[in-house]
Amino acid sequence: MNQPAIVKPCHEKTFQQGNIYCQYDSDEITSFLPDMLNSEYWQEKNAIVGSAQGRGTTWFIASKNADNVERHWVLRHYYRGGLIGKVIHDQYLFTGYKNTRAAREFALLTSMRALGLPAPKPIAFRVMRQGLFYRADLLSSRIDNAQDLVGMLSKAPIRGSLWQEIGKVIKSFHQRGIYHHDLNAHNILVDDANKVWLIDFDQGEQRAKQNQWPEENMARLLRSFRKEQQRVTNFQWAEKNWQALLNGYQS
Template sequence: MNQPAIVKPCHEKTYQQGQVYCQYDSNEISSLAPEMLDSEYWQQKNAIVGSAQGRGTTWFIADENSFGILQNWVLRHYYRGGLIGKVINDQYLFTGMKNTRSAREFSLLKSMRAAGLPAPKPVAFRVIRKGLFYRADLLSSRIENADDLVGILSKNTINDALWQEIGKVIKAFHQQRIYHHDLNAHNILIDDKNKVWLIDFDQGEQRENKLKWPEDNLARLLRSFRKESVRVPNFQWQEKNWQALLNGYQS
């Protein structure tokens, strides 16, 4: 696996006004305004450079800071899935700030970055309370010059060495006890230097290694490849590629 880069520690600051609570890394944002966790704020600045559709819309942002440095970020609002999501699509029961979806993912990203794992940098999160419920948003770094495996495999094959690297990266996360709730082909990125990244850690957590969740993670990923091979035209994946990935995971 590629050697981990030296990571600048997250310097956390908080903002709170009424029912709005934010936490942010002041290395990334010198002074946070809570509206920076709204897509409309960036649209007014013409800083939206793309989006992706999933359960909701994920916004890609490119903005110059006060020093003229271009910052590439991803903004995501948390939405529920399943049947309950059709009723209260973005509201969650509040049981403490540290238990909110955005606070948990921010904290997990911070821990993974500190361990040198290839995951996005946490930039900021916001929680807006209303009665017993809350809504949440997360701002994180965008992996530059990268595409997800579905996008890559819809155009080209990748060699065994890269499949093995994907397996090694997944193993590195598992060795740090990182459970990825939705490990699939969309959440694995490869950049222009062939570095492998994992993204989207909503509902992820650190777990005990004695449980069988690593095997479940891999089984979920295999189902994802098989699903995309049926759904995506000319998807360049075969069962032998899975064995190459496992060879990297087991090495």
């Protein structure tokens, strides 16, 4: 398997004011404002070009920098899942800025990009502390001209060689100890050049490679395909596709 190219990590800067703590990539944002982590900031600039619904709304942003270069970003607010999420929605216990969901995901994305792995580039995060709790937001790069596997398979089947490539890409993350907390068919993207990407690394982490978590990660992904097959009309997936993915993973 080809090894990912090593790329230069981002230049991180810190912003802190009152109960607000932020980090951002100064190569991407030269004049940082915490409001850049608000969807209203971009709506006022007519820079919102789309959205997606999950636990909350994910906003897609297109904005030109000082050099008139258009940047495509994704803005996401952190929401809780499960029963507790129905009660407190988006608040988390504060145990230090480095332990927040946003800081951990930003750091993991930075590490993965430095390894050349196909994951979004971290742009900025914001943590707003309120007493014992905090709320958080993350701004990252958007993978242009890409669809997730659920969207692709709801339209047409994909060829075996692409299934194998998906397996190879997942293996490249696992070989470097990257655990994806929610590896599912929605979080695997394929762009128009057939490059495979993984997204949404909330609660992901780097782990020791000698235990069973890669097998558990793959089992979660298989359950995801089977679930979507029951949920989505004309979902173009079969068990043989999983074997093709495994062939790529094991090659």
